[in-house]
Amino acid sequence: MWFEQLVDGFWSIPVNLPFTRFNRAIRATSKIQNMIMDIIHEKRSRNNEEASPPKDLIGSLLSMLGDDNATLLSDQEIVDNVRSVMFAGYDTIATLTTFMIRHLASDPVVYAEILKEQEEIDKQKSSSEELLTWDDLAKMKYTWRVALEILRIIPPAFGGFRRTQKDTEFGGYVIPEGWQVFWVANMTHMNDSMFPEPSKFDPSRFENQASIPPYCYIPFGGGQRICPGSEFTRIQTLITMHYLVTQYTWKLCGKDNKFSRDPLLPVPTQGLPIQIEQKNRL
Ligand code: HEM
8 A cells, every 4th residue: 555655654764853743643643543433434334325425535445446346445544545645735735835925925026926916816806705716726827836936945745765676776876676765855956957046046947847857846756656636735825825915914023034844844943923914905
């Protein structure tokens, strides 16, 4: 199962580090485990009664059948998959949003450009009740480029594990078959042969995304195990940013622009205290 491989990777990290967030997460997992198990049992009994049960994540995993028509995944495997999607899908987007909010508060040029783009879309709406459409999201090109540049400089997931399937030569070294290697997004993203002046915040790098060589921009990983949540991330980030910049203004309460990883995800060293105000909309 892919989840076991993912966890296998996590546990190879030295565990004597002060993994405060991780420890909290581990304490919470037994509660979550029981909650998900209850939902699985409830859904399983409903699936037996209803002709077309809802196709949500647990429902879909429950309906996966093997050759013998038996359920393919055990209840524990379904719990593991659900927990992993919860972990992978929550903190990552929260991290991107956090650093975007922090960046916009200290970069008036980028903020003004995003505001202009989002206000153009807002102006087309007949009332504040009218929802965003897919077409609106497609127009948010600059906002997404800013998010991509945040993900380049501060990738929420800084790397991941892979196992070599055959002896592989890289940089003059042979990595034997079966070795576990760690790919690191931070280092690739800061390589000036791929991203000139890598420390400069420059969303225009993503104007022509096809010009970026394969596997050089990897905040969502790459290959067969590439993050399945990247499109959802785009949608959620753009919608959040739209309502944030059109309806609120904010400023940072501190001057901290550093972050540390706790244990994997970047977190501003002093949190992100901001003063936020609702705009007066006519
Ligand atoms: C800023 C947002 C996100 C970032 C930066 C991110 C990053 C990543 C990375 C680097 C991987 C490993 C890919 C690889 O090994 O090649 C991954 C895997 C994964 N992500 Fe995301 N992710 C994000 C959002 C999400 C969301 C919103 C979801 C689900 C709702 C999600 C679900 C997953 C899952 C299930 C995997 C495991 C895929 C597999 O091993 O086959 N991610 N993500």
